[in-house]
Amino acid sequence: MSVMNWSSLSLFTTKPMPLCKGKVSVGAVTKILLRDLPLGRVVVLQHRDLDEVVAQELIDRKVKAVINCETTMSGTYPTQGPLMLLQQQIPILEVDISTFEDFLPNSEITIYENELRFSDRHAACTLFTREKWLDLQQQANARTDTLMEQFIENSLTYALREKDAVMEPLPPLTLRTEMVHQHVLVVSRGRGYKKDLSAAKAFIADVKPVLIGVDGGADALLECGYLPDLIVGDMDSVTDRALTCGAELIVHAYPDGRAPGLVRTDALGLFAHALPCFGTSEDFALLLANEQGAEWLVTVGAHTHMIDFLEKGRAGMGSTLLVRMKIGARLVDIKSIGALYKPSFFWKREAVMTIVLSLFFIGLGLFQMHWILRRAAHVVWRLGGGS
Structure with missing residues (x-):
């Protein structure tokens, strides 16, 4: 073998x-x-x-x-x-x-x-x-406390450094989009933003807010069938399709006036405002809506906690704290709206149903009363000797 x-x-x-x-x-x-x-x-x-x-x-x-x-x-x-x-x-x-x-x-x-x-x-x-x-x-979980301490210190340091900037108004800007006394929905590319935007359909249909897309947030609006009124940001994560949809474009410039986002809008042959502002593009969009006279600011995909900011490469959230302090109670997240908001068409439907049922029971009562009166009249007639 x-x-x-x-x-x-x-x-x-x-x-x-x-x-x-x-x-x-x-x-x-x-x-x-x-x-x-x-x-x-x-x-x-x-x-x-x-x-x-x-x-x-x-x-x-x-x-x-x-x-x-x-x-x-x-x-x-x-x-x-x-x-x-x-x-x-x-x-x-x-x-x-x-x-x-x-x-x-x-x-x-x-x-x-x-x-x-x-x-x-x-x-x-x-x-x-x-x-x-x-x-x-x-x-990572084992070192969360140390990380949190560093994050807080960094946030407070930048908040103190930028507190004067947040008190100053943004440079004047004339827009065709009217925001005075309007509700404004600001969509950012944050955790769960597409899901939250999809869940906000009833709110958007009922309130019809001004729609602001922060960079790639504009694409989420288009995907859900909405046309953004404004697109704000560095213009790096938003698609050409969104930039050319007809929305007003506002490039977030550095405080020293440099605006790299204009290179892209210029290449597409699009006009864009350039406005200098500290902080993130999300902060910028909220400040802009606030100064344009918005009555109620609703965020979708907003960055709110330490991990959100670390994932964005930011070691603190000083500017975000300041912006939220400035805007105050008029700023809410769509998750809160989803839990508390009841669209008016539900109220209208309930009102209509209440009226219909009321009319039904009134009619039923009148019919019964008519029947009782007829019976009573018949009894009286019989007692009176009628045949």
């Missing part, structure tokens, strides 16, 4: 099965990549600490896999972003940042657990697993 040697045995060796294949979309700046990302792509990112908003966008675009040339999760703060992708069976592969330039847009790639094959090249990769997420999440 012959003995099988290693070379013949290798003929029967099973080749590793790929995790997936697909066309590549590459983006060094994730929010710019997401603007026009086609469905079903393999995305190559440089995104440290993949946050929930980006994860949901990737899920909505039905990506096949995420190749990250940065640290997907550092354990600095808790985040559900990577877990959200893994729960949707979307693999996350981490590669060295030096390989980023090797990925060509629209090229074909085959992904294995430990290797990427594309354009006749090979690159080693590491699969990001649920176990790794859990370990890093526990590390």
